[in-house]
Amino acid sequence: MKFFIIGANGRIGKELCNDLLEKGHVVTAAARHFEQLDDLKGLTKVKLDLNDNAQAIAKTMTANPDVIYFVAGSRGNDLLNIDTYGAVKSMQAAEINHIKRFVMLSGYGSLTPSFWEQTSLKEYYTAKYFADNWLISNTNLDYTILQPGTLTEKPLTGKVSLNTSEAGENSIKDVAAVLAAIPEHKNTNKKIISMHDGSTPIDEALKEV
Amino acid sequence: MKFFIIGANGRIGKELCNDLLEKGHVVTAAARHFEQLDDLKGLTKVKLDLNDNAQAIAKTMTANPDVIYFVAGSRGNDLLNIDTYGAVKSMQAAEINHIKRFVMLSGYGSLTPSFWEQTSLKEYYTAKYFADNWLISNTNLDYTILQPGTLTEKPLTGKVSLNTSEAGENSIKDVAAVLAAIPEHKNTNKKIISMHDGSTPIDEALKEV
Numbered sequence: 320m321k322f323f324i325i326g327a328n329g330r331i332g333k334e335l336c337n338d339l340l341e342k343g344h345v346v347t348a349a350a351r352h353f354e355q356l357d358d359l360k361g362l363t364k365v366k367l368d369l370n371d372n373a374q375a376i377a378k379t380m381t382a383n384p385d386v387i388y389f390v391a392g393s394r395g396n397d398l399l400n401i402d403t404y405g406a407v408k409s410m411q412a413a414e415i416n417h418i419k420r421f422v423m424l425s426g427y428g429s430l431t432p433s434f435w436e437q438t439s440l441k442e443y444y445t446a447k448y449f450a451d452n453w454l455i456s457n458t459n460l461d462y463t464i465l466q467p468g469t470l471t472e473k474p475l476t477g478k479v480s481l482n483t484s485e486a487g488e489n490s491i492k493d494v495a496a497v498l499a500a501i502p503e504h505k506n507t508n509k510k511i512i513s514m515h516d517g518s519t520p521i522d523e524a525l526k527e528v
Numbered sequence: 529m530k531f532f533i534i535g536a537n538g539r540i541g542k543e544l545c546n547d548l549l550e551k552g553h554v555v556t557a558a559a560r561h562f563e564q565l566d567d568l569k570g571l572t573k574v575k576l577d578l579n580d581n582a583q584a585i586a587k588t589m590t591a592n593p594d595v596i597y598f599v600a601g602s603r604g605n606d607l608l609n610i611d612t613y614g615a616v617k618s619m620q621a622a623e624i625n626h627i628k629r630f631v632m633l634s635g636y637g638s639l640t641p642s643f644w645e646q647t648s649l650k651e652y653y654t655a656k657y658f659a660d661n662w663l664i665s666n667t668n669l670d671y672t673i674l675q676p677g678t679l680t681e682k683p684l685t686g687k688v689s690l691n692t693s694e695a696g697e698n699s700i701k702d703v704a705a706v707l708a709a710i711p712e713h714k715n716t717n718k719k720i721i722s723m724h725d726g727s728t729p730i731d732e733a734l735k736e737v
Binding site for chain 2: 372403442
């Protein structure tokens with residue numbers, strides 16, 4: 320399969336690219352800071368600025384990908400333009416290209432304001448709330464929204480808890496591994512999946528969502 | 529009728545309050561900066577902070593209003609939190625209170641990114657784009673979205689052009705007068721109405737939208 324990763328220069332983006340390559344897929348890595356993709360090998364690299372309009376973003380998706388991943392973020396520096404509108408323009412670009420499958424990296428509880436309105440992450444979550452709601456309500460995309468909690472640098476375990484009732488820590492490597500496995504599980508279409516570190520092998524856990 | 533004005537301390541908000549009072553309506557003026565409502569007379573004043581959650585905002589709508597107006601804005605200082613999410617929480621608060629009628633002050637072309645993406649108002653419009661789209665797609669409110677262009681301090685004329693094919697100038701007093709007249713015209717339900725200064729009397733113009 321062919322994959323297009325928006326935000327491939329990020330901590331999760333790089334792991335995701337490598338996971339998909341290891342599975343034998345064709346990968347295009349997209350980022351605004353093209354030079355930050357230097358250490359990724361064996362894939363196509365494209366410059367993509369989420370400040371551009373949807374039509375311009377659509378033109379970067381030239382390799383006819385089967386799946387778009389959105390794993391970009393402004394780290395709080397430009398939430399409305401990047402985390403919200405950049406995500407929405409990426410969805411619109413997918414639709415312009417008739418690409419149906421869209422996998423979104425979000426955050427635990429993104430659709431539940433009561434979970435985050437009193438926290439220091441309120442602004443980040445507000446941005447994700449609008450991006451995720453757009454994906455659900457304003458597109459016809461076959462989406463999956465993955466909602467991990469706090470990210471850590473811990474080693475890969477290959478084991479997780481999905482659709483958890485509480486937030487928890489998440490190894491970046493395990494989050495990337497779940498993202499990479501999502502397209503292999505058709506039952507993840509139109510699903511919102513929360514996660515944290517756990518004890519169930521990823522493929523087994525994804526079968527049950 | 530009873531009206532609840534969110535952002536009553538603004539340039540349009542104050543004109544709107546006075547217009548509604550002149551028509552003999554019962555008006556509640558809501559604003560974060562309560563003291564900025566001092567020069568409004570003959571109405572109820574409430575403190576409303578758009579940073580609060582939807583439940584808290586809902587509790588300020590105690591007078592059982594028939595119509596909610598959203599004419600607030602951060603003037604570019606806090607677009608995601610106020611112009612987008614503050615507006616959305618106001619819609620949610622209306623729904624919590626089973627108030628169906630919601631009149632939104634927006635901007636010319638708000639739903640058409642190609643109109644504003646290359647302009648200096650891009651960020652303002654991005655915020656309005658998400659607020660307006662939420663009102664249309666994510667609520668069951670009986671909305672009207674009014675989209676004037678550039679605001680001016682010119683005198684009231686009582687005459688406008690609605691659903692115009694080009695942006696233009698708009699007297700603040702005429703914008704307020706159109707807002708005040710919208711609930712008198714049931715045909716404005718579920719409508720997006722662009723406007724600028726013109727030659728058609730307001731009531732006549734509203735009948736045709």
